[in-house]
Amino acid sequence: MTSNELAQRDGQTAVATTSQAHSAPEPTAGSTALMAWAQEADLAYQMAQKLANTSFVPATLRGKPGDITAAILAGSELGLKPMATLKSIDVIQGTPALRAHAMRAVVQKQGHQIELVESTPERCVLRGRRKDADNWQTVEWTTARASQLGLLGKAEWKKQPQTMLVARATGELCRLIASDALHGMPYVAEELGGVAHAEVVSQQAPLSVAALTAPPAEPATGTADYSVELGPTAEPTDAGAWDEDAADNSTDWPDAAQPGSAA
Numbered sequence: 001m002t003s004n005e006l007a008q009r010d011g012q013t014a015v016a017t018t019s020q021a022h023s024a025p026e027p028t029a030g031s032t033a034l035m036a037w038a039q040e041a042d043l044a045y046q047m048a049q050k051l052a053n054t055s056f057v058p059a060t061l062r063g064k065p066g067d068i069t070a071a072i073l074a075g076s077e078l079g080l081k082p083m084a085t086l087k088s089i090d091v092i093q094g095t096p097a098l099r100a101h102a103m104r105a106v107v108q109k110q111g112h113q114i115e116l117v118e119s120t121p122e123r124c125v126l127r128g129r130r131k132d133a134d135n136w137q138t139v140e141w142t143t144a145r146a147s148q149l150g151l152l153g154k155a156e157w158k159k160q161p162q163t164m165l166v167a168r169a170t171g172e173l174c175r176l177i178a179s180d181a182l183h184g185m186p187y188v189a190e191e192l193g194g195v196a197h198a199e200v201v202s203q204q205a206p207l208s209v210a211a212l213t214a215p216p217a218e219p220a221t222g223t224a225d226y227s228v229e230l231g232p233t234a235e236p237t238d239a240g241a242w243d244e245d246a247a248d249n250s251t252d253w254p255d256a257a258q259p260g261s262a263a
Contacts, residue, residue, distance in 0.1 A: 124165035
């Protein structure tokens with residue numbers, strides 16, 4: 001083979017290699033983000049495997065590393081760290097939901113305001129507004145309203161009507177003023193059913209994010225146990241609401257911090 005033939009062959013090979021390089025698709029921003037998310041999911045799964053059988057995981061997730069991984073990833077999108085997520089999300093009838101105190105924390109962390117105007121066993125009034133907004137939105141939940149939906153006969157409504165009113169008002173208000181902050185988890189766990197994590201609400205006390213940052217208080221001697229074991233089946237009672245008698249038991253979790261406490 002002459003030198004001219006060698007040069008011609010090498011030139012054709014170079015052209016073919018260049019053509020192949022140009023034809024390879026460039027990674028897009030979307031594919032890059034997806035690869036980063038996949039790496040994050042792998043790390044979350046490794047973490048979930050180590051946590052799956054610990055007491056830090058709620059009963060509805062214990063022994064289920066796949067579900068724990070999904071919860072951690074969902075919490076990350078809400079701005080929650082992994083351990084905070086496990087204290088903030090319950091799975092009720094297969095649906096993940098934020099506890100009421102966690103939903104308020106997510107909304108407030110983004111700069112929106114929530115204030116408790118009134119809280120009694122018969123009535124709860126919450127108001128809130130988006131950051132940089134002037135107008136307040138007010139939500140009121142009463143036992144009369146709960147009665148119309150057939151809720152007052154539920155176990156948790158009998159034992160903790162004040163707590164349940166606050167939870168219902170929380171879910172409605174947060175959806176009203178900051179649905180974009182909730183990323184597909186628009187209902188509080190207390191709306192979907194399950195154990196109500198009792199919050200001792202002081203009348204006219206402002207709510208805070210302390211529920212996610214303050215350590216759980218030691219139970220006082222003689223303090224009543226607010227948790228309750230619930231039954232195995234559920235039926236819808238209103239839009240997005242499930243029978244409180246129906247959820248999996250998660251009574252191993254401590255009560256939420258007092259909404260009026262300082263962050």
